[in-house]
Amino acid sequence: MKVAIAGKGGSGKTTIAGTLARVMADRGQRVVAIDDDSNPNLALTVGAGTAASGAPGIPRDLLEERTDAEGNKRLELSIPAEDFIDRFGVPVRDNLTLLIMGQPNHGGSG
Amino acid sequence: MRGVLNGLVAETSRTTIVDLEAGLEHLSRGTARHVDTLLIIGEPYFKSLETASRSFALAKDLGIKQIRMVANKVRTPRDEETVRDFASRHGLPVEGVVPFDDAVLAADERGEALIEYQPAAPSVAAIRRLADGVLNGRR
Numbered sequence: 001m002k003v004a005i006a007g008k009g010g011s012g013k014t015t016i017a018g019t020l021a022r023v024m025a026d027r028g029q030r031v032v033a034i035d036d037d038s039n040p041n042l043a044l045t046v047g048a049g050t051a052a053s054g055a056p057g058i059p060r061d062l063l064e065e066r067t068d069a070e071g072n073k074r075l076e077l078s079i080p081a082e083d084f085i086d087r088f089g090v091p092v093r094d095n096l097t098l099l100i101m102g103q104p105n106h107g108g109s110g
Numbered sequence: 111m112r113g114v115l116n117g118l119v120a121e122t123s124r125t126t127i128v129d130l131e132a133g134l135e136h137l138s139r140g141t142a143r144h145v146d147t148l149l150i151i152g153e154p155y156f157k158s159l160e161t162a163s164r165s166f167a168l169a170k171d172l173g174i175k176q177i178r179m180v181a182n183k184v185r186t187p188r189d190e191e192t193v194r195d196f197a198s199r200h201g202l203p204v205e206g207v208v209p210f211d212d213a214v215l216a217a218d219e220r221g222e223a224l225i226e227y228q229p230a231a232p233s234v235a236a237i238r239r240l241a242d243g244v245l246n247g248r249r
Contacts, residue, residue, distance in 0.1 A: 004174075
């Protein structure tokens with residue numbers, strides 16, 4: 001089951017997303033909650049506390065640049081999604097992981 | 111980062127909840143294809159409902175299978191009626207109605223998760239019912 005949640009800022013979208021993730025995890029599902037918002041608050045509403053909101057950007061070495069058929073370059077995962085979630089996700093509960101997309105962390109490589 | 115989100119949503123076998131950027135404009139067709147259900151959160155006033163109906167049209171264009179509206183911060187039966195009237199005129203199914211709830215503001219002020227601050231809050235109860243509806247829609 002894959003659910004995306006949209007709404008204007010201030011609509012309560014993130015509260016609903018985080019609580020929904022918790023409810024589904026409480027029902028025994030293995031859940032990944034993905035924060036795609038440029039102003040990430042999902043950490044709080046999912047119950048990961050404030051520590052997770054300072055999570056670093058995605059390590060650059062887990063991404064690779066590919067060029068699509070139209071010649072557009074874009075970043076894609078260089079490892080399987082499950083490995084990525086395990087390595088980069090913030091564990092909230094045994095069966096609930098938070099992923100903050102944010103921006104890639106380029107480190108000193110410029 | 112579109113390619114990364116796309117890859118995650120496409121590949122993972124876990125139940126996935128994506129809190130999207132405010133607009134749907136950034137959602138790629140590649141990602142949309144793998145989304146079972148899109149929940150559009152709207153508030154019971156005209157501008158918010160207009161925005162929701164625009165998102166609905168865009169989501170249909172992207173080919174998302176199930177698109178549902180969730181009314182949030184609903185204070186009165188009249189609020190709910192406003193949302194339901196608007197939604198039915200636009201052919202937009204309403205999956206949930208979440209009441210306005212002081213617990214949401216209080217949890218936010220304390221920096222706590224709503225479901226931890228007040229697990230029995232009316233808003234949490236409504237989101238539990240929403241989860242039932244979304245999961246049943248999979249059948």
